[in-house]
Amino acid sequence: MRYVSTRGEAPPRRFGEILLEGLAPDGGLYVPDSIPRADLAALRGRRYPDLACEVLRPFMDDVPELPALVARAYSADAFGGEEVTPLATLEPGLHLLRLSNGPTLAFKDVAMRLLAELFENALSRGGATLNILGATSGDTGSAAEHAMRGKRGIRVFMLSPHARMSEFQRAQMYSLQDPNIHNLAVKGSFDDCQDLVKAVNADAPFKRRHHIGAVNSINWARVAAQVVYYFKGYFAATSSNHQEVSFAVPSGNFGNVYAGYVARAMGLPLRRLILATNENDVLDEFFRSGRYRVRRDVQATSSPSMDISKASNFERYVFDLVGRDGARVQALWRELGARGEFDLSALGERIAGSAFVSGRSTHADRLATIREVHRRHGVVVDPHTACGIKVGLEHREAGVPLVCLETALPAKFGETIREALGREPDRPAGFESLERRPQCYEVIAVDAQAVKAHILRHAPG
Numbered sequence: 192m193r194y195v196s197t198r199g200e201a202p203p204r205r206f207g208e209i210l211l212e213g214l215a216p217d218g219g220l221y222v223p224d225s226i227p228r229a230d231l232a233a234l235r236g237r238r239y240p241d242l243a244c245e246v247l248r249p250f251m252d253d254v255p256e257l258p259a260l261v262a263r264a265y266s267a268d269a270f271g272g273e274e275v276t277p278l279a280t281l282e283p284g285l286h287l288l289r290l291s292n293g294p295t296l297a298f299k300d301v302a303m304r305l306l307a308e309l310f311e312n313a314l315s316r317g318g319a320t321l322n323i324l325g326a327t328s329g330d331t332g333s334a335a336e337h338a339m340r341g342k343r344g345i346r347v348f349m350l351s352p353h354a355r356m357s358e359f360q361r362a363q364m365y366s367l368q369d370p371n372i373h374n375l376a377v378k379g380s381f382d383d384c385q386d387l388v389k390a391v392n393a394d395a396p397f398k399r400r401h402h403i404g405a406v407n408s409i410n411w412a413r414v415a416a417q418v419v420y421y422f423k424g425y426f427a428a429t430s431s432n433h434q435e436v437s438f439a440v441p442s443g444n445f446g447n448v449y450a451g452y453v454a455r456a457m458g459l460p461l462r463r464l465i466l467a468t469n470e471n472d473v474l475d476e477f478f479r480s481g482r483y484r485v486r487r488d489v490q491a492t493s494s495p496s497m498d499i500s501k502a503s504n505f506e507r508y509v510f511d512l513v514g515r516d517g518a519r520v521q522a523l524w525r526e527l528g529a530r531g532e533f534d535l536s537a538l539g540e541r542i543a544g545s546a547f548v549s550g551r552s553t554h555a556d557r558l559a560t561i562r563e564v565h566r567r568h569g570v571v572v573d574p575h576t577a578c579g580i581k582v583g584l585e586h587r588e589a590g591v592p593l594v595c596l597e598t599a600l601p602a603k604f605g606e607t608i609r610e611a612l613g614r615e616p617d618r619p620a621g622f623e624s625l626e627r628r629p630q631c632y633e634v635i636a637v638d639a640q641a642v643k644a645h646i647l648r649h650a651p652g
C-alpha cells in the first residue's frame with residue numbers, strides 16, 4: 192500500500208514511513224492511493240482482534256507484527272469484554288454501538304491503543320525515542336496518556352487548559368503517576384494550547400533534536416483503527432451481507448465519520464452516514480449548502496469534544512470530491528486561508544452521492560434526547576451520543592437499521608446528566624474515587640519557551 196498527499200506534491204510513502212510523521216511535507220494529509228475491497232463473507236463472525244487484523248492488514252502491509260499488536264490493543268481486559276465494541280439494541284432496527292468501554296470511557300481509546308502499540312513497535316526497531324507533544328480539551332489527552340503510559344521509548348507532554356476541563360477529565364489525566372507522562376496545565380484556553388504546540392513545532396531544529404511527534408486525529412493509523420468498528424457494528428446489526436445499514440456519528444474533526452466513509456469505500460453496504468454536529472456546525476452547513484466556512488470563534492457547549500472551528504480530517508474527503516486533484520486541494524486551502532471559506536456547491540451531486548447527510552443539535556435538544564432515551568429504553572447516554580441519536584432519528588428510514596455510535600460514557604459528563612435526569616450518572620467499577628487520587632501536573636503560562644524548557648528538562652536531546 193502506498194500513501195499519497197492530499198496536496199499532491201509529496202512522494203508516495205509506505206505506512207511505516209507515515210506513521211510517525213503527521214502532516215506530509217507539502218502540508219497535506221496522507222491517504223491510501225487506492226482503497227482495498229473487503230471480503231464481507233470472510234469477515235462476518237470473526238472476533239474483534241481477528242476482524243481488526245483482516246481489515247487493517249492491507250493498510251499496514253509493512254507491519255508484520257500487526258496480529259500481536261492488535262491482540263494487545265484490543266484485549267478483553269482493556270475493553271471490559273471480548274466484544275470490545277458491543278452492539279446494544281434499543282428497539283428493533285435501532286442500535287447503539289458501544290465504543291466507550293476502554294480505559295478512559297470514550298471512543299478515542301479504540302484508535303489510541305492501537306497507535307501506542309504501533310509506535311512502540313516502530314521505535315523498538317531502531318532503538319529510537321519519541322516525545323509526543325499534544326493539546327487537549329479533554330478526551331484526546333486522557334486517551335493518549337492512558338494508551339502510551341509505560342510504553343518504551345515514548346514520553347507524552349500534554350497541554351490542557353488550566354481549570355477549564357471537567358473535574359472528572361482533569362482527574363483522569365492528572366492522576367497518572369507514570370514517569371513517561373507529563374501534564375502541563377496552561378493558564379489559557381484550548382486554542383492557546385494548540386497555538387503552543389504549533390509554536391514548538393515551528394522550531395524545526397528543536398523538533399528534530401528532541402524527536403517531537405504528535406497523536407492528533409489526522410494520523411492515518413487512527414482513522415484506519417476506527418474503520419474496524421463500522422464492520423463490527425454492521426455485522427452485529429444484520430444477518431446478511433446484502434442488507435444496508437445507516438450510521439449516526441457525533442462529529443467534530445471529521446475523523447470518526449470519515450472512517451465510516453472509508454469502510455463504505457471498502458464495500459461495506461452503508462446507506463447513510465449521518466453526520467451530527469452541535470452548535471459548532473461547520474460540517475452541517477457544508478453538507479446542507481456545499482459551503483465550507485471555518486468559524487472564528489468556537490462556542491463552548493455541553494458536548495465539548497465536538498467544539499471545533501475547522502474539521503482537520505475534512506481535507507481527505509475534499510480530495511476525493513475534487514477527483515483526487517492535489518493542485519485543486521491546494522487552491523481551495525489557499526482560499527480558505529485568505530477568505531476563511533470555500534464553496535463546492537457546484538459539486539452538489541457528488542456530495543449527495545457520497546452517502547453523507549447531516550444535522551445539528553442544541554443543548555436543549557441533547558437534554559431532551561437524554562431524557563427520551565432514558566424514558567423509552569432505560570439507557571443513559573452522554574451528551575455527544577445524544578447529539579448523534581437526535582440527528583440519526585431525523586434521518587432514519589423504515590426498514591434500514593440505524594446504528595448510533597456511542598462516543599463517550601455519561602460518567603464523564605455528570606453536570607449535563609444531572610441537568611437532564613436530576614441524578615448522577617453511574618460510574619463503571621474502578622472509577623469511584625477518581626477525583627480523590629493524588630494529581631500530578633505543572634501549571635505554566637501561555638509561553639512556548641516554558642513548554643520547551645519543560646521538554647528539555649525531561650527529554651534532553
Ligand SMILES: *Cc1c(COP(=O)(O)O)cnc(C)c1O
Binds near residue numbers: 298331
Ligand atoms: C472526539 C470526540 C468526538 C468527535 O469525533 P471526531 O472524530 O473528531 O469527529 C465526538 N464525541 C466524543 C465523546 C469525542 O471524544
